[in-house]
Amino acid sequence: MSTPLASKPRVLSGVQPTGLLHLGNYLGAVAQWVNNQDKYDNFFCVVDLHAFTIPESPVLKQLHQESLEMAALLLACGIDPDKSTLFLQSAVPQHPFLGWLLTCMTPLGWLERMTQFKAKALERESVSSGLLAYPVLQAADILLYQADFVPVGEDQLQHLELTRDIVARCSHLFGIKLNFPQPMVSHVGAKIMGLDNPAVKMSKSIGLNNKKHMIGLLDSPRQIEATLSSAVTDSGQEFRPNHASAGVINLMNIYMGLSGDSSDQTQQLFSGKGYGFLKKKVAEVIITTLAPIQQRYHHISGDKTYLNQVLAQGAEKARLVATKTLYPITKALGIECPF
Numbered sequence: 001m002s003t004p005l006a007s008k009p010r011v012l013s014g015v016q017p018t019g020l021l022h023l024g025n026y027l028g029a030v031a032q033w034v035n036n037q038d039k040y041d042n043f044f045c046v047v048d049l050h051a052f053t054i055p056e057s058p059v060l061k062q063l064h065q066e067s068l069e070m071a072a073l074l075l076a077c078g079i080d081p082d083k084s085t086l087f088l089q090s091a092v093p094q095h096p097f098l099g100w101l102l103t104c105m106t107p108l109g110w111l112e113r114m115t116q117f118k119a120k121a122l123e124r125e126s127v128s129s130g131l132l133a134y135p136v137l138q139a140a141d142i143l144l145y146q147a148d149f150v151p152v153g154e155d156q157l158q159h160l161e162l163t164r165d166i167v168a169r170c171s172h173l174f175g176i177k178l179n180f181p182q183p184m185v186s187h188v189g190a191k192i193m194g195l196d197n198p199a200v201k202m203s204k205s206i207g208l209n210n211k212k213h214m215i216g217l218l219d220s221p222r223q224i225e226a227t228l229s230s231a232v233t234d235s236g237q238e239f240r241p242n243h244a245s246a247g248v249i250n251l252m253n254i255y256m257g258l259s260g261d262s263s264d265q266t267q268q269l270f271s272g273k274g275y276g277f278l279k280k281k282v283a284e285v286i287i288t289t290l291a292p293i294q295q296r297y298h299h300i301s302g303d304k305t306y307l308n309q310v311l312a313q314g315a316e317k318a319r320l321v322a323t324k325t326l327y328p329i330t331k332a333l334g335i336e337c338p339f
Contacts (some may be wrong), residue, residue: 001193002261003132003174007041007160008039008040008041009040009041009148010042010043010145010146010147010148010149011036011041011042011043011147011148011149011150011151011184012040012043012045012141012142012145012147012150012181013029013033013043013045013046013150013151014044014046014047014050014138014141015029015044015045015046015070015074016046016047016048016050016051016070016205016268017046017047017048017050017067017069017070018066018204018242019065019066019203019204019207019208019214020069020070020073020218020263021070021077021204021215021216021217022207022214022217023192023202023214023216023217023254023286024192024193024201024202024203024214024291024319025202025204025217025249026217027076027192027254027257027258027315028042028153028191029151030074030077030078030079030131030193031078031133031257033079033084033151034078034079034080035196035227036082037079037080037201038083038301040149042083042084042085043084043087043145043147043167043318043321044074044079044084044085044087045086045087045088045089045129045141046067046070046071046074046086046087046088046089046214047089047138047141048066048067048086048088048089048090048197049089049090049095049096049137050062050089050134050137050138050313051063051296053123053128053130053131053134054128055128055130056093056126056133057142059160062071063079067088067090067325068301068307069301071086071310071311072086072281072297072300072308073217073293073297074086075294075296075307075310076296076300077293080150081310081314085313085314085317085318086310087311087314087315087317087318088230088311088315088316089141090146090161090320091315091318091319092309092317092319093339094141094144094319094321094322094323094325094326094331094339095137095140095141095144095322096137096337097338098140098143098144098322098326098329099133099136099137099139099140099146100168101329102136102139102140102143102170103133103137104145105166105169105170105251106133106136106162106169106262107168108148110165111132111133111135111136111162112132114135114159114162115157115160117131117132117134117158118134118288120294122277124250127130128208135159135162135163135257136162136166138159138161138163139159139163142160142181143163143166143178143179143181143233143325144165144322144326145318145322145325146178146179146183146321147163147179147183147296147323148179148182149181149183150163150181150182150183151184151185152183152184152185153185154185155258157183160181160183163181163243164180164181167179167180170329172265174191174224174332175291175332176328176329176332182304188271190244190275191253192250192254192257192279193233193246193247194213194214195212195213195214195227195230195231195247195248195250195305196210196212196230196231197213197232198232198245198246198247198249198250199246202214203275211223211227212227212230212231213228215227215228215286215295215309217293217294218251218294219290221283221287222300224283224286224287224290225283227288228251228279228280228282228283228286230278231250231251231279232297233245233248233249233251233275233278234247234248237271237274237275237276238272238273238274238275239267239273239275240270240271241279248278249296251279251282252266252267252270252278254282254285254286255278255281258286258289259285269281271330280299285295285318309323319339322339323337323339326339
């Protein structure tokens with residue numbers, strides 16, 4: 001099996017279906033994925049298999065529905081199936097197949113030093129082996145498509161470095177040649193912080209239990225206004241450019257990211273104004289941005305035929321590309337490629 005060589009650099013992006021996207025996801029990742037669709041050969045994967053690293057998670061009871069909702073929201077944000085490949089990870093069995101092969105090649109010490117694993121392990125009484133091997137399946141996600149670039153936040157750079165170490169080990173042990181993926185680190189909107197605590201990055205997991213922490217992409221105008229009204233600023237009364245607190249800067253970054261205004265324009269607009277005015281304007285630009293996304297989401301999620309067709313076509317293309325990558329790997333290892 002073969003597919004035409006891509007004329008553009010390939011990008012692989014993955015998003016877990018656990019919990020819908022928030023404003024930080026949108027500004028830090030999704031909006032840029034949408035804007036770069038003409039520049040790259042994009043593969044967007046809803047990584048539903050990764051959700052099983054926490055088997056006790058209540059999300060697993062409705063995982064497929066959550067995955068479909070995530071795919072619908074990505075389409076609503078502007079992912080174009082005529083330009084990009086969108087699919088569910090579980091629809092491409094090459095992912096766990098390569099994941100197992102790479103797990104067997106990856107030294108235990110490499111996984112135990114992952115800072116995200118150590119942090120998550122401290123939060124739980126019981127830790128699954130899947131949580132430990134999570135970065136290897138992530139490496140398989142990337143390497144199956146021979147991605148040139150992977151959009152990552154700073155907290156994921158260590159995982160991408162592990163992927164590169166695995167590539168080098170595959171070459172050393174078996175002569176398997178795979179791409180060395182490069183990080184694509186976002187700087188625009190990449191650091192949208194929690195509205196209740198500007199010291200931590202906006203997080204789906206925190207937001208599930210704390211409505212004041214984040215703005216979800218499907219939040220109603222009333223919810224958005226309520227969340228913004230309680231957003232942390234400081235003890236002052238008005239915006240002063242040279243004395244802005246972390247909370248105020250976070251609100252300014254949200255405004256600039258959505259409005260497209262420059263730093264100078266934004267400072268001029270809010271300078272000397274009260275924080276109530278700032279929060280009102282930020283709420284307005286969020287509501288204006290999200291309204292068409294929400295409208296498209298409700299239309300797409302209600303059209304199961306269209307959504308399933310998009311995902312089926314994406315999975316078919318993904319399987320073809322993945323098999324092309326996998327075949328020489330299995331040949332080098334002396335096993336049959338079952339795909």
